[in-house]
Amino acid sequence: MKIATFNINGVNGRLPVLLRWLEKASPDVACLQELKAPDERFPRREIEKAGYGAIWQGQKSWNGVAILAKGRDPLVTRRGLPGDVDDAQSRYLEAAIEGILVGCLYLPNGNPAPGPKFDYKLRWIQRLTTYAEELLELDIPVVLAGDYNIIPTDLDVYKPERWRRDALFRPEVREAFKALTEEGWVDALRTLHPDERLYTFWDYFRNAWGRDAGLRLDHFLLSPSVAHRLSAAGVDKPVRGWDKTSDHAPAWIELADAEG
DNA sequence: ATGTCCATCACGGATGGA
Numbered sequence: 001m002k003i004a005t006f007n008i009n010g011v012n013g014r015l016p017v018l019l020r021w022l023e024k025a026s027p028d029v030a031c032l033q034e035l036k037a038p039d040e041r042f043p044r045r046e047i048e049k050a051g052y053g054a055i056w057q058g059q060k061s062w063n064g065v066a067i068l069a070k071g072r073d074p075l076v077t078r079r080g081l082p083g084d085v086d087d088a089q090s091r092y093l094e095a096a097i098e099g100i101l102v103g104c105l106y107l108p109n110g111n112p113a114p115g116p117k118f119d120y121k122l123r124w125i126q127r128l129t130t131y132a133e134e135l136l137e138l139d140i141p142v143v144l145a146g147d148y149n150i151i152p153t154d155l156d157v158y159k160p161e162r163w164r165r166d167a168l169f170r171p172e173v174r175e176a177f178k179a180l181t182e183e184g185w186v187d188a189l190r191t192l193h194p195d196e197r198l199y200t201f202w203d204y205f206r207n208a209w210g211r212d213a214g215l216r217l218d219h220f221l222l223s224p225s226v227a228h229r230l231s232a233a234g235v236d237k238p239v240r241g242w243d244k245t246s247d248h249a250p251a252w253i254e255l256a257d258a259e260g
Numbered sequence: 261a262t263g264t265c266c267a268t269c270a271c272g273g274a275t276g277g278a
Contacts, residue, residue: 010266061267062277109278204264
């Protein structure tokens with residue numbers, strides 16, 4: 001089973017890119033972030049025509065997440081991250097697909113830091129950490145996929161010094177990500193590619209793509225009960241070079257079939 | 261600070277968010 005995550009950066013504005021990528025990559029499951037569209041403007045028909053069932057949690061102008069499943073409808077298990085009933089931002093959606101709990105997340109960017117946006121990011125990370133602990137206790141296959149807006153280590157950024165004070169790379173943010181992995185969550189891409197420079201995002205500014213000035217922001221965290229099935233992982237880097245594309249490239253993992 | 265891109269509101273261009 002192939003699971004992908006793609007910060008599409010506007011699901012309607014970049015619908016041709018999404019459909020082209022779905023056709024080419026043919027993931028079984030696709031987690032999308034930054035729909036930037038309210039629920040009623042989610043392009044359900046076009047996505048269905050491409051062979052995918054979908055659930056989504058939209059929002060006008062910003063945020064918005066969706067989960068697509070090839071040839072089936074994802075079964076919603078949760079809308080919104082627990083821990084703050086007043087949080088109205090559409091950043092978390094979860095579904096059960098083929099015996100796997102798939103969480104699609106869009107973690108806050110948090111810039112400028114310090115400031116209220118960074119405080120919100122830290123609170124969101126805390127909520128995610130708490131919820132992730134609950135998920136681990138269930139001892140079931142869970143994949144938390146999405147745009148974490150976290151650069152985990154120096155290996156995940158073209159020029160670490162330039163990003164030290166940025167909300168994506170501040171120590172407390174990196175430490176929170178590291179803590180998740182120490183609790184048992186497996187960073188799929190880094191596990192299969194321990195020494196490789198892998199980026200999933202290139203800024204639109206300053207010819208970042210042309211210079212390969214990238215960041216690794218999009219991650220898969222796997223619960224132990226599914227991590228042993230991890231057989232491959234990568235980034236669909238060429239997508240970032242397409243016309244009218246997102247500033248993120250899709251990332252993907254391949255899971256072997258469950259035994260029994 | 262800058263750079264690019266897009267949606268928004270409201271119909272041209274500023275603004276916000278990333």
